[in-house]
Amino acid sequence: MLGHRHSSLWHMILAPTVWAVHFCVLYGWTAVQCARAGGPDAARTGVLVATAVALVAIVVLGWKAWKQWDYLDDFDYVHDQPTTEHRREFLGHAGWLLAIVSAIGVGFNALPAIFIRSCL
């Protein structure tokens, strides 16, 4: 359904989708642990595990996007030609940039679990 990543908008937004899932997991997990079970330590551990998983996923997606962008091939970063190559490289470039933003976002979201030790 997603199509080939060279011509797929869905692949471009996979990294931010990982961010979104990670965010929901953090919110849901913390809410459940703080309200129903576990407590702060379980909440924080879960956050860090989810973050590790999300970061690995984003690094893999980012690496694939980087390969698709193929920057070191011709050092092209404009992608404004009406060719299959430019469309592929554009989607790769945008996907790679989105992976970076998503990684930063995931990292940011994990920080509270490092600094805050209570559910209050």
Added chain:
Amino acid sequence: MTDFADTFPPRGTRSDAEPGDPQPQGIYPPTEEMLNAPVDPAVAKAQENRLRAVWKQPQGWRYWSAVNNSEVGAWYSLTAFAFMLAAGVLALLMRVQLAVPDNDFISADRFNQFFTMHGSAMMFLFAVPMFEAISILLLPAFLGARDMPFPRLSAYGYWSFLIGGIFVLGSVLFDVAPNSGWFMYPPLATEAEGPGSDIWLLGLSFIEVASIAAAVELIVGVIKCRPPGMRINLMPLYAWYVLVVGGMILFAFPPLIAGDFLFEMQRSFDWPFFDPERGGDPMLWQHLFWIFGHPEVYIIFLPSIAIAAMVVPTAARRPITGYSWIVLSAVGTGFLSFGLWVHHMFTTGLPSLSLGFFSAASEAVVIPTGVQLFAFVATLMVGRVKMILPMLWIAGALAIFTAGGLTGIMVAVAPFDWQVHDTYFIVAHLHYTLFGGMIFPIIGGVYYFYPFITKKKMSDRLGRWAFWLMFTGFNLCFLPMHVTGLQGMPRRVFTYPEELGWNALNMVSTIGAFVTAAGVLVFAWDLLRPKSRQPLTERNPWGGGTLEWAHDVPDPGWGARSVPYITSRYPLWDEPELVGRMDAGRFYIPDAPEGKRETIVTSAVDAVPQHVARVTGPAWCTIVAAVFTGGAFIFPTFHWYLPAIVCGVLAIATVLYWLWTSTAQIPEAPMKDAGLGLRLPTYVSGAKAPGWWAVFITMLGDSTAFASLVFGVFFYWTARPDFPPEGADHANLALAALAAAFVAASWGATRIARSQNRRGNVARTRLLLAAAPVLALASAASLVGAVWLPDMDPVSHVYPAMMWALVVWFCAHVLLGVIMQGYCLAGSVFGKLTPRYDADLWNTALFWHFKLVMGLVGIAVIALLPRML
């Protein structure tokens, strides 16, 4: 130069493998030689006359039946502007009241109505509709398309908006306006006397539905209606923003609609969703509201900044710098903005760990938001800037927005927010972001696009006056509010005592408000003053590079004389001969021999031509449908349920008439000559058809609303100790299982009907389509029984109420699905739906895919989940 060889004819996908699907034939892409071949002037003239006749606007009183994007877009934006002026008057009256301490210019209750209506109208009746209006007006031109894919849907959305807007805003004249603040927090809003809260809920739900309709249309427009050759990496940036914002609307508005649904059930039937005494929780409303409310801010901001992305390259006279970076910025902001909603709820006592997540996401969103501003600055730095008037507005916008963004970073830090929450500091912050992120870029855009829209120019001198009045007035009004807020003045107070020391600051703000208003008036005069004696503008007055400036002067109504083949991001700069070829009818669909309105549909990523789509023409049924839909939403405000139901039925009947008479019509021939040696199908079904995409996108939004209800169940479980209450009756398991079996069977019958129909087994198709609605109704009856039998009383506690809400949702969708199945059955019987021409059946099957998943999840949540909690 181009290499489409690998994509034309389009590679076979699963849907293509179905027998009987006509494929595009002939030459694509066109060769330079073909594009150079002259068109016989006599032929061109005849084509032009036929096109002109087909796209002619209705005259006289019939003008109001027009559905063309240029008409509907203009009405839409002027209506939104009128609502904005009205909401602005409310603001001025509030500023008069606050100018001096202990003032009694307006009463406390009226003041409450005014600030509620000011916020609600600015958000729901101006900011979001303005995006839709401007996009409907401009998007087809950016894409060299003739019109939006579903013109009548735009018109229906507009008339719904007009009716709903007048209803909601009019309430303020009768002293019954909602008065609990634009976010309607329960218990204040649920307990409020009079119809105010109901007017807000039902009136605005009605408009939200219209917004989603517009979002669907805009997304399909961007994905499927680009001109041949305009690959995804060549798309104008405005289209990227529209795509992102359309997607955001699909995920942001439905939670509010779900919230409205729960809220109205409490107001009308006393189901205790937000009543803590019976297990409810007012916090659920806050969550649902802000899951909508925060992305909403970006839904407003992104399309306005998209205008900047069109103006900046023209002003800098060079292509935008960092196209990919701006795409990153739009998409990244679109995602991250959904992780911010709790920063409106920092003071509600959530665990500080949770607050931290939202604080972090609120800081992170600055990165993508900032990237696009840097890209604009970079473009200006490397370009040869000509300081045209629209650029002045954009520059002012960037300055104001940056200031608002900086205070945004401050209030994203929870401890700082605790200090300034609900003070005038927040009022200052949000007005800086909205004026900088919306008002200024939009006005800049109006100056920039006015020659395109009306073929006349606005006054440069008045424009500069308006700018400087608004810029100084705005800062005079809102800059002091930061200090007023830090000195402790709370929001929404109707007056304040003299000795608190807020007097001078408030007086300055009031003076600033009136200076701003003077600027708005100058702009409004310049916009609306009669210009009949003014000469027409030249064709491309600013020297822009994108397709909208290829439009002819005076406007012939057809959008593009012929739909061009595009090979660059700024075709007007890069291909000097393009406009001449478009005018001569050298490109695609230069003619209308069948007397039908048409536009070209292309593939989603590479814009390979797939289909010549017939678009709908002028009609009254859109207005009739909007009036009845309005009745269905407005009568319940006064608890007149019978007229509401009658209106609802009539609205459905009108929509069915509209669909039956004008959509998925069987064409006179399966293929037609699209020009340049290309023959395209005139009818497609499945994933190539714009209608299929519209159903897909609508159902994504619908699923979000459903997910919000499921979120509600989990929310109550985590937030309340008594959900479900000890020893509560649960839904009947056997009946729920039966409901699941029936809904699956109905889905199966619909899906099999689709393939049987394709194989030509018409009798079997009809049998399946006759059985499917019976099965669907049986599933609804079983599920109602499952909660009815154990006597789960929705008034007694939030747990049965929530289960009933899910059942109501399920049944409403069953009804919709049954209507669709019946429509296909009727189509098959009366020859509208044949084995070859089966788009309606594809769309119905697609609806049922979603219905199956939602139905099974819903049944699991109703019958299984509570037993496990």
